[in-house]
Amino acid sequence: MESHATRLTQAHIHLDRLTHNLRLIAGEAPGALLWPVVKANAYGHGAQIVARHLVESGHRTLCVADVAEAMELKDASIDASYIVLSATLPEHSEALVANGFEVVVCTRDMVEALARESKKAQREISLHVKVDTGMGRIGIRPDDVSAFLAHCREFPTLRVRGLMSHFPRADEADKTYSIEQLKRFNRIVEATKDQGIEVYHMANSAAIFDLPDSHFDAVRPGIAIYGLRPSTDIANPKVGELRPVLELKSRITFLKEVPQGHGLSYGHAAHTARASLIATVPAGYGDGVSRGLSNDIDMLIRGTRCSQIGNVTMDMSLVDVTALRGQVKIGDEATLIGRDGTEEITADELAAKLGTINYEIVTRIGQRVPRVAVGN
Ligand SMILES: Cc1ncc(COP(=O)(O)O)c(C=O)c1O
Structure with a gap:
């Protein structure tokens, strides 16, 4: 048995x-390439499980954050074109060129480093010039586009x-x-339309x-392919047809009757209100269940919502299953x-409790949690 198969907390993918979700998204952006x-x-x-499935379903271009992420997938023999979305440094140019990754560029230093490296390797490299039309993060200024090109x-x-x-801010109700x-972007498209830009x-x-x-020539969906809404303010009702790809499941490893007033977990942040x-459950902040959610979340056991109680610890959390006495094992x-039966706990529910977004809830799931493909 592989060691990860012994883990009781697993992410079902x-x-x-x-x-x-990909079909739904493709239907919303007809005519555009889809670059997940x-x-x-x-x-x-789980990058490998997801990327392999995407490639097997015909998606040949994938977006990653950095060189290491692209290398991980390439080394796993997942044969795709990788676009490295974040800014890279000249020291990355050798790896970028050697692996044939597509590079998002927004500095002249990086362009020159890639030019040197690609000349040395005698290998053409594809660039995507990033323009900051209002994100306020990486990207050249719109008035620099023509000189940069x-x-x-x-x-x-x-x-x-x-x-x-x-x-x-595309996820806000007000699209102004x-x-x-x-x-701004359309003006750039117009000004550069004779310059051979393909996408x-x-x-x-x-x-x-x-x-x-x-939508232009290609779209870059992230959160939606995983079946989660970018926000609750999306107007298009089709977003309601997305299906969450991930479930986080664990197993009960211990059960104990305790008296009223019993202190539970580190700091005794909770005491039982009655005999309980x-x-x-062997899932804690080492698995990505934030300690900040202590005493605030539920788990579904035998189709019933049960309250998590006491501080979430690194490896374990406690759940009040008094209502399931005689049934739970x-x-x-x-x-x-x-989901369990008719009940469901969503990443959105946890995000609201933690004061964050669903993106962070799923992204923070710990490295030690095996991602197990289901429903292939
Ligand atoms: C440059 C870029 N494009 C596309 C995406 C996908 O965004 P979303 O997950 O909101 O679809 C991201 C994600 O942060 C990104 O950084």
């Missing part, structure tokens, strides 16, 4: 739902394949800012659903995210 984003371990879903063209081994930008950004791309998940004019049956499944 429903590949059939991934396929469903698998950075940060595929938003916590001219600089890139000085080097015969560089090919500017794409010109791209990114939305910071995003529409302004889109106008203009801008849309993230929110924009795919709510800003059809932003308390279950131990050691070895029973405990669902932290996902």
Whole structure:
């Protein structure tokens, strides 16, 4: 038995739902290439499982954050074109060129380093010039586009394949800012349309659903492929058809009757209000269950919502299963995210409790949690 198969807390990755979500998204962006984003371990879903499934379903271009993420997938023999989305440093140019990764560029230093390296290796490299139309993060200024492109063209081994930008606020109900950004990007598209750029791309998940004019030649969906909404403010009702790909499941390893007033877990942050049956579940902050959620979340056991109680610890959490006395057993499944019977706990529910977004809930799932493909 592989060591990870002995782990009781597992992330179940429903590949059939991934396929469903991709079809839904493709239907929203007809005519555009679909370049799924698998950075940060595929938003916590397991980069290799997700990327392999995407490639097997015909998606040949994947977006990652950095060189290491692209290398991990390439080394796992997942044969795709990788676009490295974050800014890289000249010291990465050798690895970028040697592996044939596509590079998002926004500094002249990086362009020159890639030019030197690609000339040395006698290998053409594809660039995507990133323009900051309002994200306020990486990207050249819109008024620098034409000079920057001219600089890139000085080097015969560089090919500017794409010109791209990114939305910071497309997930908001009020699209005023995003529409302004889109106008800025459209002016750039117009000004560069004779310069051989093959792919203009801008849309993230929110924009795919709510800003059809932003689809251009390719879209870069992240959160939506995992079946999660970019926010609760997306207007397009189709977003309601997304299906969450990930479930976080564990098992009860210990059960104990305790009296009223019994202190539970580190710091005794909770005491039993009455004689209680308390279950131990081997999932804690080492698995990505934030300690900040202590005494605030539920787990589903035998289809029933049961309150987590006491501080979440590194490896274990306690659950009040008094309502299940006589039914619950050691070895029973405990669902932290996902469905059991008619009950469901969503990443959105946990995000609201933690004051964060669903992206962070799934991305933070610990490295030691095996990602297990189900529903292929
Ligand atoms: C440049 C870029 N494009 C696309 C995405 C995907 O965004 P989302 O997950 O909101 O679809 C991201 C994610 O952060 C990104 O950084």
